[in-house]
Amino acid sequence: MWTIYQKELSSFFSSLIGYVVIAVFLLIMGLTMWVFPDTGILDSSYASMDPLFSLAPLILLFIIPAVTMRSFSEEIQSGTLEILITKPITETQIVLGKFLACVSLSAITLIPTLLYYYSVYQLGSPPGNLDSGAVAGSYIGLVFLASSFTAVGIFGSALSKNQIVSFLFSVLLCFLFYYGFYFLSKLPLFFGKSDDIVAMIGMDYHYNALSKGNVDSRNVIYFLSLIAFFLYLTIHWIKNRIF
Amino acid sequence: MSVQVHELVKIYGNQKALDGISFEVSKGQILGFLGPNGAGKTTTMKILTGYLSPSSGTARICGFDVSEHPVEAKRKIGYLPEHNPLYKDMYVREYLQTFARITDTAQPTKRINELIELTGLGREQNKQIGSLSKGYRQRVGLCQALIHDPEVLILDEPTSGLDPNQIQDIRNLIKGFGKEKTLIFSTHIMQEVKALCDRVIIINKGRIVADDSIETLESMGLDRQIVHVEFAGEVVESIIKALSGVQNVKHHGKGRYTIYANLKSDLRETIFHTAVQNRWTLLEMSREKSSVEDVFSLLTKTTKN
Numbered sequence: 046m047w048t049i050y051q052k053e054l055s056s057f058f059s060s061l062i063g064y065v066v067i068a069v070f071l072l073i074m075g076l077t078m079w080v081f082p083d084t085g086i087l088d089s090s091y092a093s094m095d096p097l098f099s100l101a102p103l104i105l106l107f108i109i110p111a112v113t114m115r116s117f118s119e120e121i122q123s124g125t126l127e128i129l130i131t132k133p134i135t136e137t138q139i140v141l142g143k144f145l146a147c148v149s150l151s152a153i154t155l156i157p158t159l160l161y162y163y164s165v166y167q168l169g170s171p172p173g174n175l176d177s178g179a180v181a182g183s184y185i186g187l188v189f190l191a192s193s194f195t196a197v198g199i200f201g202s203a204l205s206k207n208q209i210v211s212f213l214f215s216v217l218l219c220f221l222f223y224y225g226f227y228f229l230s231k232l233p234l235f236f237g238k239s240d241d242i243v244a245m246i247g248m249d250y251h252y253n254a255l256s257k258g259n260v261d262s263r264n265v266i267y268f269l270s271l272i273a274f275f276l277y278l279t280i281h282w283i284k285n286r287i288f
Numbered sequence: 289m290s291v292q293v294h295e296l297v298k299i300y301g302n303q304k305a306l307d308g309i310s311f312e313v314s315k316g317q318i319l320g321f322l323g324p325n326g327a328g329k330t331t332t333m334k335i336l337t338g339y340l341s342p343s344s345g346t347a348r349i350c351g352f353d354v355s356e357h358p359v360e361a362k363r364k365i366g367y368l369p370e371h372n373p374l375y376k377d378m379y380v381r382e383y384l385q386t387f388a389r390i391t392d393t394a395q396p397t398k399r400i401n402e403l404i405e406l407t408g409l410g411r412e413q414n415k416q417i418g419s420l421s422k423g424y425r426q427r428v429g430l431c432q433a434l435i436h437d438p439e440v441l442i443l444d445e446p447t448s449g450l451d452p453n454q455i456q457d458i459r460n461l462i463k464g465f466g467k468e469k470t471l472i473f474s475t476h477i478m479q480e481v482k483a484l485c486d487r488v489i490i491i492n493k494g495r496i497v498a499d500d501s502i503e504t505l506e507s508m509g510l511d512r513q514i515v516h517v518e519f520a521g522e523v524v525e526s527i528i529k530a531l532s533g534v535q536n537v538k539h540h541g542k543g544r545y546t547i548y549a550n551l552k553s554d555l556r557e558t559i560f561h562t563a564v565q566n567r568w569t570l571l572e573m574s575r576e577k578s579s580v581e582d583v584f585s586l587l588t589k590t591t592k593n
Binding site: 049051052056059060123124125130134 | 360373376378
């Protein structure tokens with residue numbers, strides 16, 4: 046498993062993919078937080094990191110499927126998956142190795158934003174006038190969110206040997222699981238009756254709960270089961286060679 | 289037995305790709321898989337390597353059932369798929385190191401150096417795989433298959449798409465490995481089978497139609513005879529056609545004929561006597577040796593109906 050992990054991670058950084066992903070994410074985040082007056086915190090009167098945490102899920106929604114789209118599609122397309130599968134490792138090891146490599150890349154992408162936290166912390170009046178608990182909760186939420194998107198993206202990638210199809214399918218699935226259930230809960234069919242339950246199926250609900258700085262085991266279990274579910278599906282897919 | 293295959297059946301949708309294939313290969317044997325495209329060679333190999341699972345039947349590698357103990361069986365196999373897929377953006381050494389780690393190869397650096405020397409990749413070892421020529425890529429593929437020193441080597445059309453010199457090089461390499469390992473390879477080039485194999489299995493439409501040594505297969509075609517004759521001047525074709533066993537006579541003009549026959553005794557004797565009887569002057573006569581090609585087309589065509 047760690048060999049696959051290593052191979053995938055080094056392929057991110059031996060090609061442009063890894064650097065481009067990090068650069069694009071940080072550029073968008075930096076611009077919205079520090080430069081654009083409408084969203085930037087310099088013009089707002091509060092020392093908070095809300096612009097980062099409200100925009101990050103939307104950016105990750107596109108960036109993570111772009112990272113994961115090649116992980117299986119490319120190997121199916123070129124036939125190298127056949128070599129991997131006929132080596133003495135299990136399909137589970139292949140899927141987990143690839144998943145962890147993509148999660149690591151997402152984590153590496155998020156780490157530099159800690160600088161923003163330090164800056165906002167210093168800018169507060171007095172310095173440190175910032176809800177650090179909420180920030181910590183948001184970061185935990187963001188990591189879970191990124192991991193869930195990665196699991197969905199890996200699954201999307203195993204569905205097709207065409208990377209574009211995989212990408213679009215993963216974005217669709219991520220969108221449905223992030224915003225979709227929240228919007229669905231507003232349908233008159235559910236509204237006022239079971240809208241809470243429908244919204245709870247979506248990631249948005251749990252991400253927002255974690256952002257409040259209240260790390261509830263229910264939210265954590267939700268994300269973990271979602272990840273496990275999509276990884277299981279992917280392993281099943283690869284095991285039965287449905288591609 | 290290194291490889292034991294018992295009653296393999298593979299069904300795709302409503303099409304039977306394999307229809308009850310059984311064979312055994314003992315250690316150190318070189319087995320050639322021969323058959324027209326779509327006969328089931330690749331499917332059989334993919335089942336042997338655990339990539340596909342059979343609809344029914346079993347395949348064992350060194351005693352391990354491929355479906356029940358896949359990891360143990362795969363440890364014993366080196367596999368080079370058709371079209372030789374590679375990670376083109378990796379470097380040759382990096383690629384081999386990755387597979388050495390995946391297969392838990394003991395002393396990986398030493399093994400990689402050995403293989404690079406063996407396959408003559410020395411000058412290319414620090415290049416990116418994508419920049420190598422097809423012949424060298426094939427060598428990298430072979431190194432990948434051999435990295436963990438497997439007992440059974442399975443190569444799917446290892447020489448397809450190479451130029452004649454490269455084919456010769458790869459064949460020599462294969463012949464070298466064949467001394468220590470059990471080797472199964474598929475091809476549709478007959479000379480290759482002749483040059484390399486101890487034993488040939490001919491597959492057609494998912495069934496084994498022949499499983500024998502080259503010599504036996506060649507002798508199977510002996511009853512079919514093709515004789516080229518040249519007489520001084522035209523002769524009466526109907527007399528030749530009337531000879532026992534003669535199936536067809538082709539006239540090429542200026543007294544030259546090709547005679548196709550199917551009989552046990554040598555047709556040339558009969559032709560000689562007939563010529564003497566009819567006072568024809570015989571200038572030249574030669575018999576085509578029946579080849580594996582003949583047997584191949586005979587076996588794969590007759591089973592069509």
